[in-house]
Amino acid sequence: IAPATAVPDELRVEQTAIPGLLILRMPLHQDNRGWFKENWQRAKMTALGLPDFAPVQNNMSFNASAGATRGFHAEPWDKLVSVACGKILGAWVDLRAGETFGRVVTVEMGPQTAVYVPRGVGNGYQALADGTVYTYLVNEHWSAAAKNSYTFANLADPAIGVDWPIPPERSQRSEADLHHPPLAEVTPFAPPRT
Amino acid sequence: IAPATAVPDELRVEQTAIPGLLILRMPLHQDNRGWFKENWQRAKMTALGLPDFAPVQNNMSFNASAGATRGFHAEPWDKLVSVACGKILGAWVDLRAGETFGRVVTVEMGPQTAVYVPRGVGNGYQALADGTVYTYLVNEHWSAAAKNSYTFANLADPAIGVDWPIPPERSQRSEADLHHPPLAEVTPFAPPRT
Ligand SMILES: Cc1cn([C@H]2C[C@H](O)[C@@H](COP(=O)(O)OP(=O)(O)O[C@H]3O[C@H](CO)[C@@H](O)[C@H](O)[C@H]3O)O2)c(=O)[nH]c1=O
Ligand SMILES: Cc1cn([C@H]2C[C@H](O)[C@@H](COP(=O)(O)OP(=O)(O)O[C@H]3O[C@H](CO)[C@@H](O)[C@H](O)[C@H]3O)O2)c(=O)[nH]c1=O
Numbered sequence: 001i002a003p004a005t006a007v008p009d010e011l012r013v014e015q016t017a018i019p020g021l022l023i024l025r026m027p028l029h030q031d032n033r034g035w036f037k038e039n040w041q042r043a044k045m046t047a048l049g050l051p052d053f054a055p056v057q058n059n060m061s062f063n064a065s066a067g068a069t070r071g072f073h074a075e076p077w078d079k080l081v082s083v084a085c086g087k088i089l090g091a092w093v094d095l096r097a098g099e100t101f102g103r104v105v106t107v108e109m110g111p112q113t114a115v116y117v118p119r120g121v122g123n124g125y126q127a128l129a130d131g132t133v134y135t136y137l138v139n140e141h142w143s144a145a146a147k148n149s150y151t152f153a154n155l156a157d158p159a160i161g162v163d164w165p166i167p168p169e170r171s172q173r174s175e176a177d178l179h180h181p182p183l184a185e186v187t188p189f190a191p192p193r194t
Numbered sequence: 195i196a197p198a199t200a201v202p203d204e205l206r207v208e209q210t211a212i213p214g215l216l217i218l219r220m221p222l223h224q225d226n227r228g229w230f231k232e233n234w235q236r237a238k239m240t241a242l243g244l245p246d247f248a249p250v251q252n253n254m255s256f257n258a259s260a261g262a263t264r265g266f267h268a269e270p271w272d273k274l275v276s277v278a279c280g281k282i283l284g285a286w287v288d289l290r291a292g293e294t295f296g297r298v299v300t301v302e303m304g305p306q307t308a309v310y311v312p313r314g315v316g317n318g319y320q321a322l323a324d325g326t327v328y329t330y331l332v333n334e335h336w337s338a339a340a341k342n343s344y345t346f347a348n349l350a351d352p353a354i355g356v357d358w359p360i361p362p363e364r365s366q367r368s369e370a371d372l373h374h375p376p377l378a379e380v381t382p383f384a385p386p387r388t
Contacts, residue, residue, distance in 0.1 A: 033255070059232055084279060137252065
């Protein structure tokens with residue numbers, strides 16, 4: 001687990017063990033009212049290596065209780081994920097066909113951290129505080145019908161081995177997330193041939 | 195004040211007294227974990243009349259205490275504003291040159307409400323709960339240098355007449371927001387001539 005870091009003075013972008021998965025460390029401008037952040041800033045972030053990913057949708061999920069856990073979901077689009085309120089353990093597993101298949105990255109995230117998740121990398125997180133709101137931008141429109149084509153892996157699979165701070169068995173998960181396959185049974189994500 | 199409304203089953207877009215200022219009523223998909231919302235969805239929202247405004251930046255402001263009040267700021271770009279956590283009174287005053295100059299709209303907003311704010315309309319809000327996070331998308335990059343060209347009005351001006359639930363004199367405001375002019379002294383916003 002990468003430790004939660006202090007709030008940086010300047011925006012930084014870091015590479016990880018999963019190719020294309022980027023960690024963004026963001027300043028929080030503090031004042032008498034609270035703080036202000038640029039959660040996505042196209043020009044500054046692309047200058048530091050974030051893809052110019054052209055989002056068309058912004059989603060938010062609210063987690064009533066610490067422990068709520070979601071994942072792993074890999075869709076055929078890219079995401080910039082971050083925290084509006086509260087704290088999470090973010091976790092990713094590379095589900096793309098190739099030699100990095102199965103690689104895992106975890107990051108403890110408060111509002112000062114964002115992660116860019118390229119398509120094909122399984123996305124998951126656990127809320128570490130009651131009332132946590134997770135927010136993300138994606139560059140394709142979601143549809144319920146398209147869900148059949150997504151790639152999923154089980155968040156509790158010991159072969160993936162995420163050390164969730166709160167045991168998933170004792171936390172809120174969706175019915176769907178209980179039944180995703182272990183890594184050994186995942187059909188790797190392959191981009192459509194053109 | 196438009197009352198806080200129940201969470202709708204379907205996304206709705208409503209006109210207001212300020213031309214181009216639109217209220218979006220959004221479903222919150224509830225489950226055992228909490229809720230999920232599409233805070234911006236380009237295809238569905240443009241189909242209902244939201245401009246295809248092409249955001250390049252996503253900002254968030256955190257308000258430690260109920261009462262923190264910000265505004266009125268009119269910049270030369272458009273915004274889609276909403277609430278990630280907590281509750282606000284959103285308030286807008288039309289600062290565009292023309293016959294609707296000075297018109298005011300207020301909306302009590304939780305996470306199920308968003309407002310599209312066209313450029314030239316002064317934007318303000320008051321946090322009504324501790325720990326409120328406000329989030330917005332804009333279609334130009336902000337810069338500190340450009341601030342001189344923005345149009346501001348005083349959030350406590352009785353001629354604007356917003357009935358803030360918590361008196362601004364007893365709440366957290368920025369130094370800048372204390373000194374904006376009353377409506378009578380505002381130079382109306384006029385789009386640059388081309
Ligand atoms: C993703 C998405 C979902 N929904 C609806 C469908 C459900 O009624 C509800 C919750 O969807 P779920 O799929 O269970 O949400 P969750 O487990 O948090 O997973 C979502 O968020 C994940 C990010 O954490 C993504 O990786 C998943 O692909 C995405 O589906 O929201 C929408 O209305 N629009 C959407 O874009
Ligand atoms: C708008 C903006 C601000 N900042 C920095 C400058 C300050 O250090 C800090 C807070 O900026 P302020 O201007 O005081 O924030 P606030 O009063 O909430 O007003 C902002 O948010 C308002 C929306 O509520 C906008 O209408 C204003 O134009 C915008 O400036 O964040 C950025 O780094 N990037 C930005 O895009």
